[in-house]
Structure formats: structure tokens, C-alpha cells
Amino acid sequence: METYDYIVIGGGSGGIGSANRAGLHGAKVLVIEADAIGGTCVNRGCVPKKIMWQAAQISHEFDFAGDYGLNFKDEGLDWQKLTKNREAYIKLMHTYYDRGLASNDVTQIHGYATIMGPEQVKVGDTIYTAPHILIATGAKPAVPAIPGIEYAQDSTGFFELASQPKRVAIIGSGYIATEMAGMLQQLGSQVDLFLKYEQLLPKFDAMLSQAVTTHYQEQGIRIHQSAHEERIVKEADGTVTLWTAEGGRHNVDAVVYAVGRVPNVTGFGLENVDVQLDEHGFIKVDQFQNTTAPGIYAVGDVTGNHLLTPVAIAAGRRLSNRLFAGESNSYLDYTNIPTIVFALPTIGTVGLTEQEAMAQYGDDAVTIYYNKFTPMFYGLSANPVKSQIKLVCVGPEQKIVGLHGFGIDMAEMLQGFAVAIKMGATKADFDSTVALHPTSAEEFVTMK
């Protein structure tokens, strides 16, 4: 039996964030990870996704290089080189994580953890004990219940594809489907996108859903609205065919699905402690990340609240500040969390959508500022990708409760605006801020 102050189950974003912070505060910490260190984000999420997106973004910029008098010879995408370099980068990140944990004196073991009872976790034949146990086991792809789904890829399988699918069907309309569709189409695949409803990103501000759906259609992505996938058939030539209830028959090289995530809550002994789940199957936590079992906490995707890496990290760090640094009121405020969808172009959002603001404050209290413009990057082109931005303001003081943007560079623009909105900025604050010229960002402080 080995004793620690803190046992962290899961070495992903939330687990590592919390473990490192606890170690920094002097706690004796053990992280148990069954798979590769870094979890979903590093190995099969944000990182490989962003590398694929960057390849697509470079390709997009090359498309406009001719307008600048720069003529490059396009020899197409070398998928194997891109994926090989991507995996090498991920391996390098593993060493950064190992070093970070070691520098905070966090012990790391590779193995599958099982909770045996309060304060007790087993890996192999060894029992580890600690007064505080963190569950940071993350989530996995939800699987559509249709015959032949085993012939399709989830997002993890997508990153394992040995060659570029030249014709791909994507089922889904959330973050992952939107990101994959944009990057694959730009990299030369023909994309068919199967949406459950009318538009992509149906939970985002209507301006964003509309902008990306229309733009993708204009780019040649074939969008199948309100589609019902029925079955997938593997053909003798190795291709796959997706059949829809509407009678559609779509023969492609790969079907990829991204229809949400389900939490990892089974197979590691939750039944041995009083950890309750919510109505959606996620671990129930209070604002301090306490589960219903004393001494057991949960952060990140397994809790179902904003499935984003920085959220998991922030919740994990604040928890460790509370447990090991005496900061009794340390918790994560889940309001005004900024988020980027790495579509092509990018989509950024923080705060309330227009629809949410009207429901919360009443239509009359809400003022909307909207602008559509051509970013200067496209200024020399006959086919610009126009940006669209929106501010959602409430009350006579016009407090900004939502900021949304569709367009090139949104990803690098949003962070600073998120700080301002978190601090309670008003439209007058934006108006009184001197613009940066010539940029797209200046459009946010010059809206009429």
C-alpha cells in the first residue's frame, strides 16, 4: 500500500492541470493514466486537430497568393508527411508533460485505476490511498446506433486514417463536424455533411450558424439538412456507402461521425463509492467540483460542463488551490467562457447569444450591433471571405453580454475581448478604445 495526499485518475487536461498545481503547493500527488499522457486534447483532440487545421489554413492562404503576385506550384497534400510530422509533435508534447509533472514532484504511473472504496484506488496489485481523489477520466465519442457504424470512423479513428479520404461523409453538426468538414474540403476532399437539423452549430448565435452553413455550401460542401442516417455498408472495393432514411445513397472513401461525447464513468469502481451521476450520465458536482462522495472530486469532460481543455485545466487548478493552498473559496466561474470553432474561417464566441440575451433580459433590453466586412487579406481578391461580427448589449448602460465573430483571425482576436467582457465592459468602453489599424479586430471597437 502506498499513501499520497492526492490521487488523480486520468492524465488529461484536467488531471494534469490539477496534479501540477497540487504538487506546486507541496502535496504528495499521484497521477494514474491508462493511455498516453495528455489525454484527449493532446493525443486525439485539440492538438492533432489544430495541426490539420493549420495545414488547411496555409492551403487557403495559398489560394489567394496569386492576387499578391506570388505564384506557387501546388503539388497537393502529402497526407503521410503531414500525419507523420503531427504524430512526432505529439510525442514531443508527451516529454513536456512528463517534465512538467516531474518538476512539480508529481508521481506518474501508467495503468488503469479502479476505485476500491473511500480513499482507496487500485492499479494492478497495488493499492494507493489518499484523503483526496480526483476523477478526471474525460469522455469518449457517442456512437450513432445504426447498422454498419463499425465501418465508420469517430474523431479518434479519423486521426488514424492512413490516407486522405478523397470523398468523405461527415455525420454531425457540432464543433468536430464543422471543423473536419472545413479542413477536409480545403485540403481537397469532397465533403458531404449530414446535419440533424437545418444548420451547423445550432446552439451558437444564429449569425454564426447561418454564416458557416452558407459559406460551406458556397465552398462546395454538400450539406444534407435534417438528414437521418440509416445504415452504412462496406463495399467490395473497400469504399463505404451511407444510406439515409430520405433515400440518399452516398458512396465515399470514409464516413466520419461526431455526434457528441459520453462521459467515462464505467469500469473503474464508481459503484464502490457514493458518486452520483446527473440525468445525462455525467458526474454530478457542485460549484467546488465536489462529487456526492466526500473526498472525491471530478473535473473536465466527465462532469459535462463546457467540454473544453482550458475549462478542465482551470477547474482542476482551482480545486487544488482550495484543497492544498487554503483558498477555501477557489472555484471556477463557468460564465463567459470563450470558445473558438476551428472552422475555415474561424468562429469565436463568448457570452450570451442574441437569442439567449433576449430570453434572459427581454427583447427591449437588448441592443445588437452587427457588421459585415471584407478583411484586408482579401482586399486584392474578387472572391473575398467576408467576416461577420456581432455585439450583444443589455440595459441602458449597454453592457456587453455576448461577442460573436465569423472570419479569418477570430481565433487570435477573441482572448483579449474575453478579458474585457469578463470585467464587465460596456459598448462605451469599446467605443473609447483606440483602434488598431489595419486589422479585423478594430471593427469590434468601431461599430455603429
Ligand SMILES: Cc1cc2nc3c(=O)[nH]c(=O)nc-3n(C[C@H](O)[C@H](O)[C@H](O)COP(=O)(O)OP(=O)(O)OC[C@H]3O[C@@H](n4cnc5c(N)ncnc54)[C@H](O)[C@@H]3O)c2cc1C
Ligand atoms: C477532435 C477533438 C477536438 C478538440 N478540440 C478542442 C479545442 O480545439 N479546444 C478545446 O478547448 N477543446 C477541444 N477538445 C475538447 C478537449 O479535448 C477536452 O475538453 C479535454 O481533453 C478534456 O479534458 P479531461 O481532462 O476532462 O479529459 P481527457 O483529456 O479525455 O483525459 C481523460 C484521461 O483519463 C484517462 N482515463 C480514463 N479512465 C481511466 C482510468 N480508470 N484509469 C486511468 N486513466 C483513465 C484517459 O485515458 C484519458 O487520457 C477537442 C476534443 C476532440 C475530441
Ligand SMILES: NC(=O)c1ccc[n+]([C@@H]2O[C@H](COP(=O)([O-])OP(=O)(O)OC[C@H]3O[C@@H](n4cnc5c(N)ncnc54)[C@H](O)[C@@H]3O)[C@@H](O)[C@H]2O)c1
Ligand atoms: N474547438 C474546440 O474547442 C472543440 C473542438 C472539437 C470538440 N470540442 C469539444 O468536444 C465536444 C464534442 O464535439 P462534437 O462535435 O462531437 O459534439 P457537439 O456537442 O459539439 O455536437 C454534436 C452535434 O451532433 C448532432 N447530432 C447528434 N446526434 C446526431 C445524429 N444522430 N446525426 C447527426 N447529427 C447528430 C447534434 O445536433 C450536435 O449539433 C464539443 O461539445 C466541444 O465541447 C471542442
